[in-house]
Amino acid sequence: MPTRTAIVTGAARGIGQATARILQAQGLRVALIDRDADALAEAADALPGSLPCLCDVSQPDQVDQMAAEMTAKLGRVDVLINNAGVADFGPLEDTDFQRWRRVMETNLDGVFLCSQALLPALKSSHGAIVNIASISGLRASTLRVAYGTSKAAVIHLTQQQAVELGEFGIRANCVAPGPVRTKLAMAVHSDEIIAAYHDAIPLNRYGSEDEIAEVISFLASEKASFVTGQLIACDGGFEATGIGLPALRRQAE
Numbered sequence: 001m002p003t004r005t006a007i008v009t010g011a012a013r014g015i016g017q018a019t020a021r022i023l024q025a026q027g028l029r030v031a032l033i034d035r036d037a038d039a040l041a042e043a044a045d046a047l048p049g050s051l052p053c054l055c056d057v058s059q060p061d062q063v064d065q066m067a068a069e070m071t072a073k074l075g076r077v078d079v080l081i082n083n084a085g086v087a088d089f090g091p092l093e094d095t096d097f098q099r100w101r102r103v104m105e106t107n108l109d110g111v112f113l114c115s116q117a118l119l120p121a122l123k124s125s126h127g128a129i130v131n132i133a134s135i136s137g138l139r140a141s142t143l144r145v146a147y148g149t150s151k152a153a154v155i156h157l158t159q160q161q162a163v164e165l166g167e168f169g170i171r172a173n174c175v176a177p178g179p180v181r182t183k184l185a186m187a188v189h190s191d192e193i194i195a196a197y198h199d200a201i202p203l204n205r206y207g208s209e210d211e212i213a214e215v216i217s218f219l220a221s222e223k224a225s226f227v228t229g230q231l232i233a234c235d236g237g238f239e240a241t242g243i244g245l246p247a248l249r250r251q252a253e
Contacts, residue, residue, distance in 0.1 A: 002075070002076060003027065003028070003029050004027070004028045004029070004078040004079070005028060005029045005030070005031070005074040005075070005076055005077055005078050005079070006020075006023045006028045006029070006030050006031070006077075006078065006079035006080070006081060006220065007030075007031045007033060007070055007074075007077055007079070007080050007081065007114075007118065008020045008023070008030060008031065008032060008033060008081040008083060009033040009034070009055075009057050009081065009082055009083050009084035009110065009114060010033070010034060010057075010083040010084030010085060010132075011030075011032035011033055011034055011040070011043060011083070012032065012034035012036050012039035012040045012042070012043045013034075013036075013039055013043065014180075014182050014209055015083060015132065015177065015180065015209050015212050015213060015216075016032075016034075016081070016083040016084070017032075017043050017046075017209075018209040018210050018212070018213035019081055019083065019212075019213040019216045019217065020032055020043070020047060020050065021046075021047060021213070022210070022213045022214065022216075022217045023079070023081075023217055023220065024047055024049070024050060026217065026221070028078070028079065029049070029050075029051070029074060030047065030050045030051070031050070031051040031052075031053055031070045031073070031074060032044055032047070032050050032051065032052045032053065033053050033055050033057070033066060033070075033084070033114075034052075034054070034055070034084070035054065035055060035056040035057070035084075037054055040052050040054060051070065051073055051074065053066050053069060053070055056106075057082075057084045057106060057109075057110030057111075057113060057114055058105035058106045058109050058110050058113075060113055063110075063113040063114055063117050064117050066114075066117070067114070067117035067118050067121070071118070071120075071121045076121065076124065076125050077118055077121035077122055077125060077127060078122075078125045078127045078128065079127060079128050079129075079130070079220040080114060080115065080118050080122060080127065080128070080129045080130070081130050081132070081216060081220065082110065082111040082114055082115065082129065082130070082131045082132060082154075083132040083216075084106060084110050085106055085107045085110075085132065085150075086102065086103055086106045086107060087147060088102065088103050088146060088147060089143040089144055089147060090143055090145075090146075091142075091143060091145075092145045095145055095146055099146065100145075100146045103146040103147055103150050104146065104149075104150050107147070107150035107151065107154065108150045108153045108154060108157070111131050111154055111157060112157065115129055115161060119165075122165075122168075122170050123168045123169075123170065126168065126169030126170060127170055127171075128170070128171045128172070128173075128219065128220050128224075129158075129161055129165075129170065129171070129172040129173070130172075130173055130174070130175060130216050130219045130220050131154050131155075131157065131158045131161075131172070131173070131174045131175075132154075132174070132175055132177070132216070133151040133152075133154040133155045133158075133174050133175065133176045133231070134147070134148070134151040134176055134177060135176050135177065135178040135179075135233060135235045135238055135239055136148040136151050137150075137151030137152040137153075137154060137155050137176060138152070138155070138176055138231075138233060138239050139239060151176070154174065155174050155176065155231055158172050158173065158174035158229070158231070159172075159229050162228040162229030162230075163229065166228060166229075171219075171224070171225075171227065171228035172228055172229065173219040173224070173227060173228060173229070173230045173231070173232070174230070174231045174232070175212065175215050175216050175219065175231075175232050175234055176231060176232070176233045176234065176235065176239075177207065177212045177234050177235065178201065178207060178233065178234065178235025178236055178238040178239070179197045179201065179206045179207065179235070179236075179238065180206060180207045180208065180209060180212060181205075181206035181207065181208055181209075182209060185206070194206075200238060200241050201235070201236040201237060201238045201241070202236060202237030202238075202240065202241065203236035203237055204236075205236065206236075207234060207235065207236055211234065212234050215232055215234045219232070
């Protein structure tokens, strides 16, 4: 049986890197896609046998080149993980159109472009697409007018893909991570913000990159062979807290 393969965008760090590592440990041959050349080189060194490819997923020409190159080198594409994204937070009144487009072109356009460019290969393998959205695509929050909107669109795009591509045996699912304990988050989140998140999350903690990656790898696997068009919020219960206010939970204790 041929070795299954996966293409992971935004694979140089964070959730993308953790996902690539877990998929490779499961026996898949993995292509790492990122636009940060230095970080990509480090990620590839940490995953011997992986295929690094420098690509900005917001640029159609680069995506087409990446798809052709990786399909040729891998021989087949079984899994596409659309993880690349930018987190640019700011008030509505300070979000000019250039800033709006910068978020949309990576977070939304990139998912569309990569999925479309790799569609012939995914049709051949009856493959799987896993798109990475965010809890911010499910619940509105301050400073996230562009980011949250882009992620909400990714959630709907996933359903469109599932409905249209099911006849080709292609599954499409979406993961919406909640707060994740990344180096970047811990560097910019104050003690007050961390405490507020802990209060709002029923599991009372941030998630880890590996915890998100495990859910992604499940949806990419044959274990999820009859799962498509679905959204999993991997968020410690954060999305459910609208029906359980932190203050009331503390009172109940």
